Amino acid sequence: MFKRLFKKTPQHSVLSIEGLEIAVTRKSIKRLNLKLMPNDASLKVSAPHYATDKQIRSFVHSRWDWVIKHRTEILNRPVKPECLMREGDFILLWGCEYRLRHELSSRRIAIEIREDELVLIAPEQTSVEQRLKALDDFYRAEIKRELDRLVPIWEAKMKVKASFVGIKKMKTKWGSCNITRQRIWLSLHLAKTPVACLEYVLVHEFVHFFERYHNARFHGLVESYLPNWRDLERQLNPRRE
16 A cells, blocks of 8 residues: 655745844755845745744754845845947857947847847837847847757756756746756846856756755766856856855
8 A cells, every 4th residue: 555645735934033034935845945035135945844933043043144144245236237238238148248239220120249249230219128129039049049959968968858948037047947847947148158057057957857856966966967067056156155
């Protein structure tokens, strides 16, 4: 007789610790995890269902010096100027900066690489929103071109097969994976990083097909495929401990 296991539904709550509100999610995991969100310095804790509020408070307090240090860095970070796609702006592509140059066109809106420049081809009255959409479309095409090369290589090496690999804008993640459906999403912002970082995130998500959690087994598998993964992780998340 086998006992069938059912996953509990995640439970959400808020704890106030040292004047800060901590978003807590209790779910089917084995250990406590603390995340400091890079966009607004908010704190999130993932905890096993059996973890008590007291245990969560103790866990957060044990990392309080780290929390204060990195929250201060995020909150004091200078606000990046909004990208307006103006002539002369520098645009990131695969870890390199390209100077933006405008070229008039009667109808089409497109972006092309020409030596050390990105050329925005567009009518004179093109709006900022249209320019930014053109940049997103350009980034998407660049990532797709690299994925068309990388996905078959890593599927063969790792003996896996994704049902879908897509690209979308993500605010706080470089990638995500639906293990059950074997579906992977990658961040559009990866087009700004070196291609090696895109490759690392792809491999990272593929490894989730074998191991759901970021535990020792998971990191061991990543290292077996990409021994330099820690350097790539630091490039993607320089403020993470």
